[in-house]
Amino acid sequence: MSGNNERSIWVMQGNEACSVGAVAAGINFFAGYPITPSSEVAEFMARHLPLIGGRFIQMEDEIASMAAIIGASLAGARSMTATSGPGFSLMQENLGLACLAEIPCVIVNVQRAGPSTGLPTQPAQGDVMQTRWGTHGDHAIIALAPATVLECIELTACCVSLSEQFRTPVVLLLDEVIGHMRESVAIPAPGSYKVRSRPLPSDDEEDYRPFCGGQSDVPPMAHFGGPHRFHVTGLTHDERGFPTMVPEEVDKKIRGIVDKIELKADDLAMNDETMTDDCEVLLFAYGSSARVAKASVGILRERGVKAGLLRVKTIWPFSGKRLKELAPQLRSIIVPEMNLGQLVTEVERAVAGVVPVRHLGRVDGHLFEPDQITDFVLEEMAS
């Protein structure tokens, strides 16, 4: 990493950017386990956290890493871990506990090609559905996907903010290309982004109820060591945290943790659009695939095809609002993903047959090339 202090332009790697963004957003606890291609995040945290009054620990595996960041958050820290596919698989059970017990934390998943050990140093976007549904049982999740190094800073900070605001785990879905890519970054102007803090109960609140009582509310969160002591469990629980099997209470709890996020899907949607005003063919993409798709839009426009790009930064909760708005003007939607069809199913659900949706998948461990997407679009237009 190098930078010019006067101009505030820095050159850095995606994983580094994610780390500096996290620290700027107040992350003061990190637990992790080494895994390619995410290890630079842990290395940064190991170097940096002891210098700023935070703490870093390398746990014995990703299961323990996830457990430790949840525990730390409960004790008042802003906590984070970073991993890749195999480690993300191991984190799923405890991630579910964080959803149910409404404990904020951030998980960075620098996606590599899978399944299993797969291709440790090659990119993929194969964890999109695992991010949504990887842990068992009904729940909601927030996941953001940056496409630039600058966004690694901004969206990591955004993950911290959203996890605190909604008291929920938030996943930053990088891929190997974004994580290891180096780009120049202009530091955001002062005051350009505000990181929220978890809602707190007042110190003298009597009858403190730490958990969601339905109606999609986000209840105030005390921390271990503060004036309110409370019970936390992975069993389905009532507003006080005690296990319950009363059908009405169980129903309220589960709908509560889903609704507090899913009902906000349109508000949480962050998009970046390129030439969508008059487009007839819409490319829908995210992460590194969206960078290539943007190049394809340029090539297609030169060839007279009215192409546009809708790049989503918010993967989950999925908002179909913008797709529905654009649908009437479109002849087709093309979804390039480095998987064999994951987020495309949400696109199909959103437009519900109004526009044909075609998927372009790539699972050979390599990034798309602009010509590949361009040619696919041209073939689709011809057919």
Added chain:
Amino acid sequence: MSQAIERARTYLKPLKKLPTVWCGGCGLGVVLSSLTRVMAEMGLDKNKTATISGIGCTGRLPTYIDTNTLHTTHGRALGFATGVKLANPELTVITAMGDGDSVAIGGNHFIHACRRNIDITAIIVNNCIYGMTGGQYSPTTPHGKRGTTAPYGNVEYEFDIVSLAAGAGATFVARTTVYHVRELDKLLERAIRHRGFSVVEVVSNCYTSYGRLNKFSGPVDMFKWMKESAVTVKQAGEMSPEELEGKFIRGIHVEKDQPEFIDVYDKLAQDLTKGPSTVNQKLRATIEGYEQLGDKLKAGIG
């Protein structure tokens, strides 16, 4: 009611109704009463204490205790406890786990917690069986004994939890049984006061799932077994290997001073921030680069 019992009662959650989920005759009630008694006698600040468990019958123990309590996933209590302690070292952190929880599914976390010497107390209630799921054999079911998944007798050999903890580097390791209640009180207090990772194995009885399958006539018969099979460290020193067959050794097995994890970490952090000359130049330049960036970023993102 004696004052000691009354004091211990104040460490039970007022909102959580008794009786407990445990079967009649279960040793876990003894552990709960001992732990609350010790907490009361030590005068632990309830708001500054976290009692953390995994899954199983022992996993339900914190639910009744009036401190901060965290009932986690199976085997992972120590991972959560490590995070809690690191984020707020002023908390007294106590974990309660069963034998399956601590040394089967949580075995890896257990040995690494021992190795790190972080200031957490691990109470391991060893009833030699998976009780909550109905009596399957565990890593501490003795060879030859029966479980519902060892219907012809256990083919495997059992873990000795004390040796495991000592070998992995725990700085306080003790064992007693739910029969030896006064010793249990004493050992729990010693373990909580110990600065570092402390392990107390409490041999307990699960008549419902283990006793009935292994020809015990009832819970009382199991208490007799604990009374007769437990020998003190001192007694064991004078016994031959043949005489020690089938016995377990109670008392303190390891007690040593070793710098505690967070103390060492914080000392290092203090040295780093106050004495930059100890860091090599290249690393120092990297850190300074980030510090400049960090200040700018904090203005943009705060």
